Amino acid sequence: MTEKLVVIGNGMAAGRVLDHLFEQAPGRYAVTVFGAEPRVNYNRILLSPVLSGEKTFDDIVTHDHAWYAAHGVDLRAGVTVTAIDRAAKTVTDTTGTVTPYDKLLVATGSSPFIIPVPGANLPGVVTYRDLDDVNAMLAAAEKGGSAVVIGGGLLGLEAAAGLAMRGMKVSVVHLMPTLMERQLDAAAGYLLQGAMEARGVEVFTKANTKAIVEEDGRAVGVLLEDGRTLAADLVVMAVGIRPNAGLAKAAGLNVNRGLVVDDEMRTNDGDVFAVGECVEHRGQCYGLVAPLFEMAKVVAARLTDDPAPRYEGSFLSTKLKVTGVDLFSAGDFADGPDRDEIVLRDAARKIYKRLVLKDDQLIGAVMYGDTADGPYFFELVKSGEDVSDIRDTLIFGRSFAGAGAGDPNAAVAGLPDSAEICGCNGVCKGAIVGAIQAKGLTDVNGVRAHTKASASCGSCTGLVEQVLALTLGEGFQKADVEPMCGCTDLGHDDVRRLIVAKELKTIPQVMQELEWKTSCGCAKCRPALNYYLLCDWPGEYQDDSQSRFINERVHANIQKDGTYSVVPRMWGGMTSPSELRAIADVADKFAIPAVKVTGGQRIDLLGVKKEDLPAVWADLNAAGMVSGHAYAKGLRTVKTCVGTDWCRFGTQDSTGLGIKIEKFMWGSWTPAKLKLAVSGCPRNCAEATCKDVGVICVESGYEVHFAGAAGLHVRQTDLLCKVATEEECMEHIAALTQLYREQGRYLERMYKWAKRVGLDTIRAQIVDDAARRRALFDRFVLSQSTAQIDPWAERVAGKEAHEFNPLKLSLAEAAE
Amino acid sequence: MNMRASDFIDVGSLDDVPVRGSRVLRAPGGDIALFKSAEGDIFALRDECPHKKGPLSQGIVHGRSVTCPLHNWIIDLESGQAMGADHGCTNVIAVRVENGRILLDARALAAQAA
Numbered sequence: 001m002t003e004k005l006v007v008i009g010n011g012m013a014a015g016r017v018l019d020h021l022f023e024q025a026p027g028r029y030a031v032t033v034f035g036a037e038p039r040v041n042y043n044r045i046l047l048s049p050v051l052s053g054e055k056t057f058d059d060i061v062t063h064d065h066a067w068y069a070a071h072g073v074d075l076r077a078g079v080t081v082t083a084i085d086r087a088a089k090t091v092t093d094t095t096g097t098v099t100p101y102d103k104l105l106v107a108t109g110s111s112p113f114i115i116p117v118p119g120a121n122l123p124g125v126v127t128y129r130d131l132d133d134v135n136a137m138l139a140a141a142e143k144g145g146s147a148v149v150i151g152g153g154l155l156g157l158e159a160a161a162g163l164a165m166r167g168m169k170v171s172v173v174h175l176m177p178t179l180m181e182r183q184l185d186a187a188a189g190y191l192l193q194g195a196m197e198a199r200g201v202e203v204f205t206k207a208n209t210k211a212i213v214e215e216d217g218r219a220v221g222v223l224l225e226d227g228r229t230l231a232a233d234l235v236v237m238a239v240g241i242r243p244n245a246g247l248a249k250a251a252g253l254n255v256n257r258g259l260v261v262d263d264e265m266r267t268n269d270g271d272v273f274a275v276g277e278c279v280e281h282r283g284q285c286y287g288l289v290a291p292l293f294e295m296a297k298v299v300a301a302r303l304t305d306d307p308a309p310r311y312e313g314s315f316l317s318t319k320l321k322v323t324g325v326d327l328f329s330a331g332d333f334a335d336g337p338d339r340d341e342i343v344l345r346d347a348a349r350k351i352y353k354r355l356v357l358k359d360d361q362l363i364g365a366v367m368y369g370d371t372a373d374g375p376y377f378f379e380l381v382k383s384g385e386d387v388s389d390i391r392d393t394l395i396f397g398r399s400f401a402g403a404g405a406g407d408p409n410a411a412v413a414g415l416p417d418s419a420e421i422c423g424c425n426g427v428c429k430g431a432i433v434g435a436i437q438a439k440g441l442t443d444v445n446g447v448r449a450h451t452k453a454s455a456s457c458g459s460c461t462g463l464v465e466q467v468l469a470l471t472l473g474e475g476f477q478k479a480d481v482e483p484m485c486g487c488t489d490l491g492h493d494d495v496r497r498l499i500v501a502k503e504l505k506t507i508p509q510v511m512q513e514l515e516w517k518t519s520c521g522c523a524k525c526r527p528a529l530n531y532y533l534l535c536d537w538p539g540e541y542q543d544d545s546q547s548r549f550i551n552e553r554v555h556a557n558i559q560k561d562g563t564y565s566v567v568p569r570m571w572g573g574m575t576s577p578s579e580l581r582a583i584a585d586v587a588d589k590f591a592i593p594a595v596k597v598t599g600g601q602r603i604d605l606l607g608v609k610k611e612d613l614p615a616v617w618a619d620l621n622a623a624g625m626v627s628g629h630a631y632a633k634g635l636r637t638v639k640t641c642v643g644t645d646w647c648r649f650g651t652q653d654s655t656g657l658g659i660k661i662e663k664f665m666w667g668s669w670t671p672a673k674l675k676l677a678v679s680g681c682p683r684n685c686a687e688a689t690c691k692d693v694g695v696i697c698v699e700s701g702y703e704v705h706f707a708g709a710a711g712l713h714v715r716q717t718d719l720l721c722k723v724a725t726e727e728e729c730m731e732h733i734a735a736l737t738q739l740y741r742e743q744g745r746y747l748e749r750m751y752k753w754a755k756r757v758g759l760d761t762i763r764a765q766i767v768d769d770a771a772r773r774r775a776l777f778d779r780f781v782l783s784q785s786t787a788q789i790d791p792w793a794e795r796v797a798g799k800e801a802h803e804f805n806p807l808k809l810s811l812a813e814a815a816e
Numbered sequence: 817m818n819m820r821a822s823d824f825i826d827v828g829s830l831d832d833v834p835v836r837g838s839r840v841l842r843a844p845g846g847d848i849a850l851f852k853s854a855e856g857d858i859f860a861l862r863d864e865c866p867h868k869k870g871p872l873s874q875g876i877v878h879g880r881s882v883t884c885p886l887h888n889w890i891i892d893l894e895s896g897q898a899m900g901a902d903h904g905c906t907n908v909i910a911v912r913v914e915n916g917r918i919l920l921d922a923r924a925l926a927a928q929a930a
C-alpha cells in the first residue's frame with residue numbers, strides 16, 4: 001500500500017522537498033499538503049518585485065494547479081492544521097477533518113514578529129510575509145499618502161523601495177545606527193542609506209518606536225521614543241521573524257526557539273520530519289532560502305530511504321533585491337584583534353569592498369556598488385583556502401588575477417567549476433556548464449528548468465547568462481521574454497512581429513509556423529491570436545468565433561445565472577422618446593427582469609435568455625439601435641456632457657463631438673476595452689480625465705488627454721496635445737488608437753501600454769511626426785471600412801444560428 | 817458491456833456542432849452540452865460546471881477540454897473532471913457517431929431525466 005505523507009505548510013521548503021521526492025520516488029507516497037494560504041505555492045522571495053510592480057503574482061507561482069494534479073497531491077489550500085496527534089498518527093485541521101499519516105513533515109515557516117507597542121494591532125498596520133500582506137500594501141499605495149516601515153533589514157528595505165516605486169512617501173525607522181547591520185558593516189550600511197534616500201525614502205536610524213498613533217480606530221502615525229511623530233497612512237512592521245513551532249510544541253515535540261531537528265532533519269519523533277524556517281538545527285534558525293533548500297534534499301533522501309545526505313548547517317550570503325542597488329555580503333565580517341582587513345573605496349562610483357581575513361584565510365566579504373566578484377569571494381570563504389599568495393591583489397577580484405580586464409565575462413571565466421553561482425539553490429558553475437552541454441541548453445529558462453540556478457531570487461541571472469555566453473560562445477542569445485502562455489515560448493511582441501514579418505494569416509498557420517506546443521492552443525492564446533490577426537490583416541482575416549470569449553462570440557454579456565445582458569448604443573449618451581419606448585416594449589415583450597442605467601451613459605437590459613437574444617436585437621434594430629459592444633475588447637462608450645447646447649459654461653459642442661467620435665470609432669477591436677469621454681469645459685462633468693482617451697474642450701480648442709483609468713487602478717490621464725479643430729482632434733485620437741491597436745498586448749489597457757512604451761515615445765509619434773500620424777490615421781480608417789457592421793443585425797439575419805438554437809430532445813424519445 | 821445500437825438515441829447530425837465549438841441539446845433532464853474537438857471527436861456532458869453551474873457549452877474548446885466561461889475552470893471533456901487543482905466532476909454521457917449522426921446513451925439520458 002502507498003504510504004501516506006502529510007505536509008503541514010505549503011511554502012518554499014515544502015515545495016522543494018516534494019520536487020525532490022517526486023523526482024526520486026514518484027508514486028511512493030500519497031501526499032496531502034495543508035497550506036494556510038488560500039493559493040498554490042509561490043516563490044515568496046519574489047514578493048518584493050510584485051510589490052514594486054516589476055512582476056505579477058502569476059510570474060512567481062512555482063507550483064501551479066496542474067503540478068498538484070499531475071503528482072496526485074491533495075492540496076488543502078486555505079486550510080490550517082490545528083493539532084497533531086502523534087499517538088494516533090493523525091492531524092486535525094480548521095474544518096474539523098482528521099487526516100491520518102504514516103510520515104509527517106512540518107514545514108510551517110515563520111511568522112513576522114510584531115513589536116508589542118500600543119496600537120500594534122490597529123487597522124493600517126501590516127507585516128510583510130505573504131501575498132495578502134502585499135495586497136494590503138498595494139491597496140494602501142493606491143490611495144497614495146505616506147508609509148512608515150519599521151525595520152531597516154532586508155525585508156523592511158525591500159518593502160520601502162517597493163512602496164516608493166508605487167508612489168508613496170516612505171520613511172524607514174531603524175533601531176540600530178546603520179541599515180542591515182546584521183549583514184553589512186557600517187560603511188556599506190551608510191552607502192545603502194544614501195541609495196535609499198536617492199529613491200526618496202527617508203531613513204531614521206537609532207530610532208525606537210514607542211507607539212502607533214491612532215485616530216478614528218486606525219493607524220495614522222508612528223510615535224518615536226524621542227517624541228517625534230511620523231505621519232503614516234500605512235505602517236509596515238518588518239522587524240524580524242519567529243519560527244512557527246507552536247503546533248509542534250503542543251504535540252509534545254522538542255522545541256527551543258524552533259522545532260529541534262538532527263542532521264537527518266528528524267524531530268524527536270522518528271516519523272515526524274521538519275524543514276525550513278520553523279526548525280532549529282545545531283542551535284541555529286535560518287531566515288533565508290539557501291539553507292532550507294539544502295535541508296530539503298536531506299528530507300527527500302530520508303523519505304526515500306537514502307541514508308547518505310546529511311545536513312550540517314549552512315554558510316550564508318545575502319543580496320538585496322532592490323533594483324539598482326548592488327549589495328553582497330557573506331561570512332563573518334566583525335572587527336577583531338586576530339583579524340586583518342582589506343578595504344577598497346571609490347567614492348565617486350560609490351563602490352565599497354571589504355575583505356576580512358584570519359590566519360591567511362578569507363572569512364568574510366562585504367561589497368557595495370560592484371558585486372561581480374561576490375561568488376568568487378564566497379567560494380574562498382567556504383573553501384577556507386590559504387590566500388597569502390594572492391593577498392596583494394585579492395581585493396581587485398578574480399579578473400585582476402586572471403583574464404584581461406574589461407572583458408565582462410572575465411570574472412566568471414576565472415571561477416573554478418566548484419564556485420557557487422546560485423546561492424539560493426547551491427548550484428555551482430560546473431553543474432551549469434555540464435547541464436548546458438549535456439542537454440543542449442541555450443537560454444536562462446533552460447538552465448532554470450534543469451539546474452534550478454536563478455530560479456529563486458533571480459539575482460544571479462546575470463551570472464548564469466555569463467556562464468551561458470562562455471559555454472556557447474557566439475551561439476548564445478539573451479532572451480528574457482515572458483511567453484504568451486504555456487503553448488509557446490514566444491512573448492506577445494515576438495508573435496505580433498512574426499505575424500507581420502512572415503505574413504501569417506490564420507490561427508493554424510501561426511501555430512504551425514511558430515511551433516506551438518499544443519494542437520490548438522488554449523483559452524489564453526487563441527483570443528489573443530484572433531485579435532492580432534484581425535488587427536494586422538483588416539478585411540482579409542476571417543474572424544474565428546471559436547477563439548472568442550463567450551461575450552464577444554454572442555455579442556452580449558454572460559451573467560452569473562447563464563442569462564445575458566443587452567446594451568444598445570446611445571451615441572454620446574443621447575437618447576430619444578422613441579428609443580426609450582422601444583426599450584420599454586422589448587423589456588415587456590420578453591419579460592426582461594432588470595433594466596438599469598449603466599455607468600457608461602446608456603441602458604442595460606439584464607437577464608435575457610440566450611434563445612431570445614436574436615428576437616430582442618431584431619426589435620432594437622427596428623427602432624434604429626445597434627450593439628453597444630458593452631462586452632467587447634473594443635470601443636465601448638464615448639461619454640459626453642451637455643456642452644454649449646445647454647450648459648452656461650460650455651465652450652464647445654462636447655455632445656456633438658462625442659457623437660461624431662463614437663460614430664467614427666464604433667466597431668473597432670482593440671487590445672483591451674477602450675473608453676472615451678468629451679467634457680465641454682475644464683469642470684469636466686463627463687469625467688474625461690480618467691478615460692483611455694478624454695477630450696476637454698476649452699475656449700481656444702480641444703485638449704486631448706490619454707492613458708487614464710478608473711477601474712482596478714485609478715490613473716489620471718496625461719495630456720497628449722492641444723488642437724484647434726474637431727477634425728484635428730479626431731485625427732489625433734484615431735492615430736493614437738491605431739498605434740495602441742498595433743502595439744498593445746492582448747488584454748493590456750491603454751494606460752499599461754503607455755507605461756510600457758513611454759508617454760513621450762507615444763507623443764513623439766502622434767504629435768511631433770505628422771506623416772506618421774497621417775499613416776496611422778489612414779490605417780485606422782481602412783480597418784473601420786470593414787469593421788462597422790452591426791453584429792446584432794448579422795445574427796438577426798441568421799449568422800451563427802446554431803448558437804441561439806439548441807438541439808431538442810423530447811421526453812418520449814428519452815424515455816423510450 | 818455489450819450495448820446494442822438501440823440503446824442509443826439519435827440527437828442530431830455531426831454538422832450541427834461547430835468544430836472546436838459546442839451546441840446545446842435541450843433534454844428533459846436538463847441541458848446537455850455537445851462538444852466537437854479540432855479533430856472532429858464528439859463529447860457530451862451535462863451543461864453545468866462543477867464549480868458554480870456555469871454553462872460549459874459557452875466556453876472555449878481547446879484540445880480535449882473546455883474552459884468554463886464564468887471563472888475559467890478547465891474541464892476534461894473525456895472524463896468530465898475539473899483539471900488542475902480544482903475539484904469536481906460533471907456527468908459525461910456516452911456518445912457514438914454513426915453515418916454522420918450523433919447518438920447518445922439513452923440510459924444515461926433517462927437517468928439524467930429521472
Ligand code: SRM
Pocket residue numbers: 557558559565567596597598599600601602604630636637673675690708709710711712713749
Ligand atoms: C454595466 C456596467 C455597470 C453599470 O451597471 O453601470 C459595467 C458592468 C460590467 N463591468 Fe464595468 N461596467 C460598467 C462601467 C464601468 C466603468 C465606468 C465607465 O465606463 O465610465 C468602469 C471604470 C472605468 C474604466 O474602465 O477604467 C468599469 C470598470 C470595469 C473593469 C475594470 C477594468 C480595468 O482594466 O481596470 C472590469 C473588469 C475587466 O474588464 O476585466 C469591468 C467589467 C465589467 C463586466 C463586464 C464584468 C463581467 O465580466 O461580467 C460587467 C458586465 C455587466 C453586464 O453584463 O452588462 N468593468 N466598468 C457599466 C457598463 C458601461 C457601459 O455602458 O458600457
Ligand SMILES: Cc1cc2nc3c(=O)[nH]c(=O)nc-3n(C[C@H](O)[C@H](O)[C@H](O)COP(=O)(O)OP(=O)(O)OC[C@H]3O[C@@H](n4cnc5c(N)ncnc54)[C@H](O)[C@@H]3O)c2cc1C
Pocket residue numbers: 008009010011012013014034035036037044045046047048079080081082107108109110128129130155158244247275276277278286287288289290292319321424457
Ligand atoms: C518579502 C520577502 C523577501 C525575501 N527575500 C529573500 C531573499 O532575497 N533571499 C532569501 O534567501 N530569502 C528571502 N526571504 C526568506 C524566504 O522567503 C524564506 O526563507 C522561505 O520562504 C522559508 O520557507 P518555509 O517553507 O520555511 O516557510 P514559508 O515559505 O513561509 O512557508 C510556510 C507556509 O506554511 C503555512 N503554514 C504555517 N502554519 C501552518 C499550519 N498550521 N497549517 C497549514 N499551513 C501552515 C504558512 O501559511 C506558509 O505558507 C524573503 C522573505 C520574504 C517574506
Ligand code: SF4
Pocket residue numbers: 641642643644647648649650651654679680681682683684685686
Ligand atoms: S463640463 Fe462644462 S459644459 Fe459640460 S456640463 Fe460641466 S460645466 Fe457644463
Ligand code: FES
Pocket residue numbers: 865866867868869870884885886887888889
Ligand atoms: S462556474 Fe465554471 S468556473 Fe465557475
